[in-house]
Amino acid sequence: xxxxxxxxxxxxxxxxxxxxxxxxxxxxxxxxxxxxxxxxxxxxxxxxxxxxxxxxxxxxxxxxxxxxxxxxxxxxxxxxxxxxxxxxxxxxxxxxxxxxxxxxxxxxxxxxxxxxx
Amino acid sequence: xxxxxxxxxxxxxxxxxxxxxxxxxxxxxxxxxxxxxxxxxxxxxxxxxxxxxxxxxxxxxxxxxxxxxxxxxxxxxxxxxxxxxxxxxxxxxxxxxxxxxxxxxxxxxxxxxxx
Numbered sequence: 001x002x003x004x005x006x007x008x009x010x011x012x013x014x015x016x017x018x019x020x021x022x023x024x025x026x027x028x029x030x031x032x033x034x035x036x037x038x039x040x041x042x043x044x045x046x047x048x049x050x051x052x053x054x055x056x057x058x059x060x061x062x063x064x065x066x067x068x069x070x071x072x073x074x075x076x077x078x079x080x081x082x083x084x085x086x087x088x089x090x091x092x093x094x095x096x097x098x099x100x101x102x103x104x105x106x107x108x109x110x111x112x113x114x115x116x117x
Numbered sequence: 118x119x120x121x122x123x124x125x126x127x128x129x130x131x132x133x134x135x136x137x138x139x140x141x142x143x144x145x146x147x148x149x150x151x152x153x154x155x156x157x158x159x160x161x162x163x164x165x166x167x168x169x170x171x172x173x174x175x176x177x178x179x180x181x182x183x184x185x186x187x188x189x190x191x192x193x194x195x196x197x198x199x200x201x202x203x204x205x206x207x208x209x210x211x212x213x214x215x216x217x218x219x220x221x222x223x224x225x226x227x228x229x230x231x232x
Contacts, residue, residue, distance in 0.1 A: 047222075105160075
């Protein structure tokens with residue numbers, strides 16, 4: 001079973017509008033972290049936002065926010081006021097566990113976001 | 118600039134050739150890993166290391182070897198390249214105390230084509 005599921009292979013959004021990218025996860029570990037990365041066409045992986053399983057509030061970083069619904073095991077990325085530069089591939093990832101040896105990131109398959117002018 | 122440095126950026130190999138992808142970080146990160154990225158597959162873990170002298174396999178380790186003789190370096194060796202190893206390879210490192218709340222710093226990637 002997939003541990004990270006991104007059900008939207010591709011999405012379009014109009015410039016200046018908000019967009020939500022979906023991510024669901026599967027883990028039995030009570031301690032985990034959820035990450036979103038952006039990969040523009042140039043190929044680098046850019047860290048956007050982090051949410052810990054024990055965090056009481058949803059994470060926010062500028063125009064990015066994470067809609068964390070723990071009971072539903074979802075961690076959707078919300079981008080407000082989309083810009084043309086937001087066109088990229090977006091990956092949701094999870095890191096499980098408290099022990100140092102459990103530090104691997106598990107990635108979803110990604111969502112390609114295209115922002116229309 | 119501090120970060121993760123991968124070399125080369127591009128490489129074409131013939132089937133059966135061997136090569137080493139280099140990865141170096143200068144952030145004193147204990148945790149290092151190699152991922153491969155294929156279209157529609159996301160990033161999949163090849164090998165990882167929790168410190169010098171310690172390595173372990175990830176999801177797709179076949180055909181690859183790693184070693185970690187120093188904290189800074191984590192090279193990935195392709196023993197006998199196959200067309201199925203055509204991919205983009207990312208090296209990543211992380212500061213990793215106990216707890217999941219540290220993400221990775223990624224290198225810029227190596228685009229490998231095996232013909």
